[in-house]
Amino acid sequence: MRYAHTVQAVRDAEDALMARLPEGVLMQRAAAGLAAVGAEVLGRVYGSRVVVLAGSGSNGGDALYAGARLARRGAAVTAVLLSPERAHTAGLAALRAAGGRAVGTEDAAAPIARAHLVYDGIVGIGGKGGLRPQAADLMRAVYDARAAVVAVDLPSGVDADTGEVAGDAVRADVTVTFGTYKPGLLIDPAAGLAGALRLIDIGLGDDLGVPAVEALQNADVAAMLPRPGGESDKYRRGVVGIVAGSDRYPGAAVLAVSGAIRGGAGAVRYVGGGGAAVLARHPETLVSTGSPHAAGRVQAWVVGPGLGDSAAARTAVEEVLASDVPVLVDADGLRLMSRDAVLARNAATVLTPHAGEAAALLGRPREAVEASRLDAVRALAGAYGATVLLKGSTTLVASPSALEPVRVNPTGTAWLATAGSGDVLSGLAGSLLAAALPAADAASAAAYLHGLAARLTPPPLTALDVATTLPSAWPL
Numbered sequence: 439m440r441y442a443h444t445v446q447a448v449r450d451a452e453d454a455l456m457a458r459l460p461e462g463v464l465m466q467r468a469a470a471g472l473a474a475v476g477a478e479v480l481g482r483v484y485g486s487r488v489v490v491l492a493g494s495g496s497n498g499g500d501a502l503y504a505g506a507r508l509a510r511r512g513a514a515v516t517a518v519l520l521s522p523e524r525a526h527t528a529g530l531a532a533l534r535a536a537g538g539r540a541v542g543t544e545d546a547a548a549p550i551a552r553a554h555l556v557y558d559g560i561v562g563i564g565g566k567g568g569l570r571p572q573a574a575d576l577m578r579a580v581y582d583a584r585a586a587v588v589a590v591d592l593p594s595g596v597d598a599d600t601g602e603v604a605g606d607a608v609r610a611d612v613t614v615t616f617g618t619y620k621p622g623l624l625i626d627p628a629a630g631l632a633g634a635l636r637l638i639d640i641g642l643g644d645d646l647g648v649p650a651v652e653a654l655q656n657a658d659v660a661a662m663l664p665r666p667g668g669e670s671d672k673y674r675r676g677v678v679g680i681v682a683g684s685d686r687y688p689g690a691a692v693l694a695v696s697g698a699i700r701g702g703a704g705a706v707r708y709v710g711g712g713g714a715a716v717l718a719r720h721p722e723t724l725v726s727t728g729s730p731h732a733a734g735r736v737q738a739w740v741v742g743p744g745l746g747d748s749a750a751a752r753t754a755v756e757e758v759l760a761s762d763v764p765v766l767v768d769a770d771g772l773r774l775m776s777r778d779a780v781l782a783r784n785a786a787t788v789l790t791p792h793a794g795e796a797a798a799l800l801g802r803p804r805e806a807v808e809a810s811r812l813d814a815v816r817a818l819a820g821a822y823g824a825t826v827l828l829k830g831s832t833t834l835v836a837s838p839s840a841l842e843p844v845r846v847n848p849t850g851t852a853w854l855a856t857a858g859s860g861d862v863l864s865g866l867a868g869s870l871l872a873a874a875l876p877a878a879d880a881a882s883a884a885a886y887l888h889g890l891a892a893r894l895t896p897p898p899l900t901a902l903d904v905a906t907t908l909p910s911a912w913p914l
């Protein structure tokens with residue numbers, strides 16, 4: 439698992455650790471990591487030209503010390519001080535002692551134009567709001583110069599705790615972050631500005647509390663997924679029921695079933711008007727029409743993709759929500775469900791909106807959801823007492839309890855923004871629910887496998903390609 443902690447958690451851990459260590463040790467650990475990554479990006483340090491953009495806080499201090507380390511190895515290092523009278527005194531002295539020089543912003547154009555590498559040490563976890571105009575101007579000059587940008591701890595101007603970006607922010611090629619990831623490095627829009635992430639261990643480990651955000655890695659997913667044993671039969675492996683598609687949208691039925699069949703459940707029941715299309719593609723499906731209740735035993739339901747908004751569709755959503763097994767509600771189901779029905783449930787509920795659907799449920803504009811994804815997913819999970827998977831550029835999964843870390847999916851790809859891919863995801867997640875995974879595990883493992891399958895599929899991909907590739911994404 440990769441963990442991200444809030445600024446407050448980092449500050450608390452730092453205080454606890456600093457009380458046990460001599461002054462300046464943490465900053466030297468940070469600077470050493472920063473210099474090592476800078477050297478890697480440069481390839482050859484000796485003879486290279488490096489610019490350090492240094493704000494007045496410790497973020498600038500880290501960058502100045504890293505610049506000093508590269509200057510000692512033969513780089514020509516120029517620090518651009520955003521507030522010369524408030525620059526980090528010891529860092530600046532170290533840079534000068536190593537042969538580097540410092541200028542004010544009025545003299546920044548020439549060194550920036552010739553730089554191979556620029557450290558963004560403008561602001562780190564102490565930042566508020568977007569870049570100030572002076573810093574934003576400097577960054578425009580950096581992009582024109584095409585130097586590689588290494589952000590110190592965070593791309594300056596992004597919100598460390600939320601991933602929100604209010605105004606201008608640095609666009610980095612690499613971000614070197616210290617002690618732990620910050621939520622903003624993993625969640626869009628900020629994550630999209632961070633480039634490649636490098637975590638430098640500065641020893642905060644044991645002092646960091648519960649993470650705010652976490653991202654599954656391959657071994658986590660492998661440990662969660664169901665594996666049939668000698669005693670398995672289809673009911674022990676889990677039967678998932680899919681209420682999706684209609685005479686008008688049989689494709690959604692096929693896609694949801696395709697995802698479900700590759701999710702490890704022992705069997706898939708399909709209920710609805712798309713049965714003929716489903717059987718043509720997946721003859722192993724148990725197909726029926728009429729009431730979900732009459733379809734036979736299931737261990738989890740998926741309801742909603744391509745359901746339309748007929749009275750029968752509404753009744754089907756109500757029936758499924760009234761059941762005592764886990765239920766995943768997607769697409770049309772999200773419009774047809776009542777909040778009270780979700781709140782009244784005893785078994786787990788998983789809602790899988792994209793930003794537009796989340797916006798409708800929350801009564802916010804879509805852009806507000808996209809700009810504040812972490813807040814939106816937490817608010818929905820709280821309001822519905824449900825596990826919520828918010829799809830998008832960084833898919834998030836929040837549990838109903840605000841104490842649980844929000845999971846961010848690391849495997850997404852923009853190619854997944856294609857018709858029907860959400861139907862495959864719902865089927866897959868439903869299948870994992872039927873196999874008795876806890877709701878947050880089912881949702882986040884499904885997002886992980888779905889994203890990985892999309893990455894393994896040659897583009898341009900279709901939703902059905904993703905379903906077909908799922909077995910290759912399944913960890914061994």
Ligand SMILES: NC(=O)C1=CN([C@@H]2O[C@H](COP(=O)(O)OP(=O)(O)OC[C@H]3O[C@@H](n4cnc5c(N)ncnc54)[C@H](OP(=O)(O)O)[C@@H]3O)[C@@H](O)[C@H]2O)[C@@H](O)CC1
Pocket residue numbers: 448449452464465468493494495496497498500560561562563564565566567568569570573590591592595616617640
């Ligand atoms: N925690 C740890 O374990 C360790 C932390 N370490 C490092 O310390 C960093 C935190 O340092 P920090 O607390 O000094 O704050 P920091 O990010 O430099 O910002 C404060 C300055 O920014 C300014 N400023 C604010 N907003 C701005 C904006 N929008 N645009 C422009 N400027 C803005 C603000 O100016 P003011 O408002 O005062 O005018 C103030 O001067 C952390 O990210 C990491 O790099 C490492 O050394 C290793 C151990």
Ligand SMILES: [K+]
Pocket residue numbers: 497558559560561562589590591592593594
């Ligand atoms: K920074």
